[in-house]
Amino acid sequence: MQVDRSCVVSSAWCACLILLFSTLGTRVSEVGGTHQSIPPSVVKLWASAFGGEIKSISAKYSGSQLLQKKYKEFERAVRVDEIDGLRLVKRLADDMEEMFHKKAEAMKRLVEAAEEAHLQHEEDPDLQYEYFNAVLINEVDEEGNSVELGGEFLLQPNDHFNNLSVNLSLSTVQVPTNMYNKDSAIVNGVFWSEALNKVFVDNFERDPSLIWQYFGSAKGFFRQYPGIKWKPDEHGVIAFDCRNRKWYIQAATSPKNVVILVDVSGSMKGLRLSIAKQTVSSILDTLGDDDFFNIIAYNEELHYVESCLNGTLVQADVPNKDHFREHLEKLFAKGIGMLDIALTEAFNLLGDFNETGRGSECSQAIMLVTDGAVDTYDAIFAKYNWPDRKVRIFPYLIGRESAFADNLKWMACANKGYFTQISTLADVQENVMEYLHVLSRPKVIDREHDTVWTEAYIDNTLPQAQKMDDGKGPVLMTTVAMPVFSTKNETRNRGILLGVVGTDVPVSELLKTIPKYKLGIHGYAFAITNNGYILTHPDLRPLYGDGKKRKRKPNYSSVDLFEVEWEDKEDTLRNAMVNRKTGTFSMEVKKSVDKGKRVLVLHNDYYYTDIKGTPFSLGVALSRGHGKFFFRGNVTVEEGLHDLEHPDVALADEWTYCNTDEHPEHRYLSQIEAIKLYLSGHEPHLQCDKELIQEVLFDAVVTAPLEAYWTSLVLNKSENSDKGVEIAYLGSRTGLSRINLFVVPDELTNQDFLTAEDKEGVFNADHFPLWYKRAAEQVPGTFVYSLPFNSGSENKSVVLASTAIQLLDERKSPIAADETLTAHMY
Numbered sequence: 001m002q003v004d005r006s007c008v009v010s011s012a013w014c015a016c017l018i019l020l021f022s023t024l025g026t027r028v029s030e031v032g033g034t035h036q037s038i039p040p041s042v043v044k045l046w047a048s049a050f051g052g053e054i055k056s057i058s059a060k061y062s063g064s065q066l067l068q069k070k071y072k073e074f075e076r077a078v079r080v081d082e083i084d085g086l087r088l089v090k091r092l093a094d095d096m097e098e099m100f101h102k103k104a105e106a107m108k109r110l111v112e113a114a115e116e117a118h119l120q121h122e123e124d125p126d127l128q129y130e131y132f133n134a135v136l137i138n139e140v141d142e143e144g145n146s147v148e149l150g151g152e153f154l155l156q157p158n159d160h161f162n163n164l165s166v167n168l169s170l171s172t173v174q175v176p177t178n179m180y181n182k183d184s185a186i187v188n189g190v191f192w193s194e195a196l197n198k199v200f201v202d203n204f205e206r207d208p209s210l211i212w213q214y215f216g217s218a219k220g221f222f223r224q225y226p227g228i229k230w231k232p233d234e235h236g237v238i239a240f241d242c243r244n245r246k247w248y249i250q251a252a253t254s255p256k257n258v259v260i261l262v263d264v265s266g267s268m269k270g271l272r273l274s275i276a277k278q279t280v281s282s283i284l285d286t287l288g289d290d291d292f293f294n295i296i297a298y299n300e301e302l303h304y305v306e307s308c309l310n311g312t313l314v315q316a317d318v319p320n321k322d323h324f325r326e327h328l329e330k331l332f333a334k335g336i337g338m339l340d341i342a343l344t345e346a347f348n349l350l351g352d353f354n355e356t357g358r359g360s361e362c363s364q365a366i367m368l369v370t371d372g373a374v375d376t377y378d379a380i381f382a383k384y385n386w387p388d389r390k391v392r393i394f395p396y397l398i399g400r401e402s403a404f405a406d407n408l409k410w411m412a413c414a415n416k417g418y419f420t421q422i423s424t425l426a427d428v429q430e431n432v433m434e435y436l437h438v439l440s441r442p443k444v445i446d447r448e449h450d451t452v453w454t455e456a457y458i459d460n461t462l463p464q465a466q467k468m469d470d471g472k473g474p475v476l477m478t479t480v481a482m483p484v485f486s487t488k489n490e491t492r493n494r495g496i497l498l499g500v501v502g503t504d505v506p507v508s509e510l511l512k513t514i515p516k517y518k519l520g521i522h523g524y525a526f527a528i529t530n531n532g533y534i535l536t537h538p539d540l541r542p543l544y545g546d547g548k549k550r551k552r553k554p555n556y557s558s559v560d561l562f563e564v565e566w567e568d569k570e571d572t573l574r575n576a577m578v579n580r581k582t583g584t585f586s587m588e589v590k591k592s593v594d595k596g597k598r599v600l601v602l603h604n605d606y607y608y609t610d611i612k613g614t615p616f617s618l619g620v621a622l623s624r625g626h627g628k629f630f631f632r633g634n635v636t637v638e639e640g641l642h643d644l645e646h647p648d649v650a651l652a653d654e655w656t657y658c659n660t661d662e663h664p665e666h667r668y669l670s671q672i673e674a675i676k677l678y679l680s681g682h683e684p685h686l687q688c689d690k691e692l693i694q695e696v697l698f699d700a701v702v703t704a705p706l707e708a709y710w711t712s713l714v715l716n717k718s719e720n721s722d723k724g725v726e727i728a729y730l731g732s733r734t735g736l737s738r739i740n741l742f743v744v745p746d747e748l749t750n751q752d753f754l755t756a757e758d759k760e761g762v763f764n765a766d767h768f769p770l771w772y773k774r775a776a777e778q779v780p781g782t783f784v785y786s787l788p789f790n791s792g793s794e795n796k797s798v799v800l801a802s803t804a805i806q807l808l809d810e811r812k813s814p815i816a817a818d819e820t821l822t823a824h825m826y
Helices: 022-033 040-062 064-077 085-120 184-193 196-206 246-252 271-285 318-328 339-354 378-384 405-414 425-432 434-439 441-445 507-512 572-578 637-644 671-680 690-703 705-716 770-776
Strands: 014-021 079-082 156-158 164-166 172-174 213-217 222-225 257-263 292-298 302-304 364-370 391-398 420-422 477-485 497-506 524-528 534-536 583-593 598-610 617-623 629-632 649-651 727-731 736-741 783-786 797-806 815-825
Touching (some): 040 064, 040 705, 064 690, 064 797, 085 184, 085 213, 085 477, 085 497, 085 507, 085 524, 085 598, 184 213, 196 213, 196 222, 246 477, 257 339, 271 364, 271 425, 292 318, 302 339, 339 364, 364 434, 391 405, 420 425, 434 441, 524 572, 572 583, 572 598, 572 617, 583 770, 637 690, 671 690, 770 797
Parallel strands (some): 014 815, 257 364, 364 391, 391 420
Antiparallel strands (some): 156 164, 213 222, 213 497, 292 302, 524 534, 524 617, 583 598, 598 617, 727 736, 783 797, 797 815
16 A cells, blocks of 8 residues: 655545446457467556556546545635644543533432431331332233233333433333332332432433433332333343442442462262352452452361462453453362461462552451351461451351351451351352441441442343344443441441442443544544543444344453553553543554455554543544644535535534434434524524534535536436446545435435445444545545455445545645545446
């Protein structure tokens, strides 16, 4: 590939044609069939003739010369600006901070309402209360009467909630299948938490961009707004328990260091060992990326479950937890249990790890999974843990026997922990959760309403996630959550956690705050967590497969920045962003396009800063030449609107010209309709990107002559001339496009071209189309021709040709437009 590094690409248009060269394949096959030797000079002559013909057709139908001439007329009125990358990333971070702050403020209002409602509520063990159970609403019995905890619940499809049927006035309550939905504790909690309905509605009215809001109770029930019906799986079960979700665990507890001791002595054979393994696995479910852990099995000897990680703790990310689960299955029971050596090792391990400065010295725990203890081992606790008791002990007694329960209870009470007995596999999940309430006590007593943000994830357990997002698959999101505490005087010193409130923020919402037109053709923005995991990045691909069959990749939520920005061998960029610094960094990169089939070599300048009030850092990558400059044109509003409303004009679906999600009355407006309304000045509540709209109007005026030009070609085209031409297409730096069909839609060779199915061929929130990128890398004025990689195995294929229109300036030479041609060959 030839790349003209001397020109500065700040923007581009691209016209695209589909041509059919049916005669070319026929002639070659006929000559080849004679098995005669063809002189090289003849082949060269053919190539020259074919090249000249396709170039002539490309120039004719693209209208590239007309567009270049039009730009010459506007050259003096155009201003070229250099983009200040550091200033840009700081501005974007401020915009994201404001958006995140609005979500956090909504959660604070829920916390205040929940704590006040609980304060005013008197617990009544005999309380009878009919609430809207999310599974039972609108269900009737054989006689047609509403079932208990059901009742008529109005549900209407709502496009803001992915066209799911919801109730915007009320919430519904989900209770895990393994819990009794009329248990006194649940009924009392549901009763006082009804007060949240009013706040849910008020939050949504204040910030219409909010989606799901919810309260996860420490008792196990889950209140969700807007109200929605839940459906059990094919086995009649709903496995969802809000207390197992990352947002709940992160909000309820602080980062912690945990050592899990598993008894594998001979008495643990059979069912007990199976329960023990499931208990350890459930404990791992409650650990997050900010936690550190290790697992030690013991009998008369110590056995680190992962022998390569002796004497240290590891981060509780998904790959590490899955790795340890695999090794858990290899455990077998034999010998005698020597708990004293196991406890000693656990205390030494925690002490040594604290000296490394990693993890959390403030919250430490030893989880003891055993079928009994013959002693209280007070001498060990006196040596390592008393009097400060910095390490809490959580014994899990496995099995129905209670002979050694007293010793384990004493250990828990003497070390600020909690004792639990697990008799069956069905008891595991509910009993494991108890330790979280104990670890949350310091936060409750100190009234630490910390706002937590999760890493990006996909939650397929919720009913709204079961609905595919327009066939694109489940939605990637982050969650903001805050803990809710009991403020009653009689419970204040005991530290009672009532639950956690939260709301989801789709990653697509973050992309809406990023002006793609400002980042250039190859530029992009990305964000990572304080652990270095990607929140959003163009190269983050959490799903595999096509359409609705797409599935989550393993460890999709813990993809580190160095895995996509792999040219940063020293992790300079990653470490600076993890440490929440502000600065710049440069390196040469190889960017794959066309699903990894093609590679572009670029030199990127990175700019980064932290997003205050969150654990996230934001980065912007600008490619030298293509992303460092931006040109501005100026036309009157009247001129721009006149040419913007032409039927051949469209705007990029995923770009935000005006925020039509902010207020319900704007949600049915197209972007062009919203721009017209904004420019009329009659709608002060409509928020729009003034600069982007000005450039869209400029693009509309400059490219307007193409409509008449293409129309004249259609009218003057004879039946046999240039028969292969199917589409002329133009796309601009501002996402504006013009399209002209030379055949009826049913005759198009590539039905997916320029549709949502052609993901790399259309303007997206995080990248320009592939044909746009390739044309911009070539010498302006020349055409780039490309064939699909599967063309060799098919009888026909589409050839795409594109060219860039150059805007000249005394100091710089920005690309003003791209022209693309596509041909179908037999």
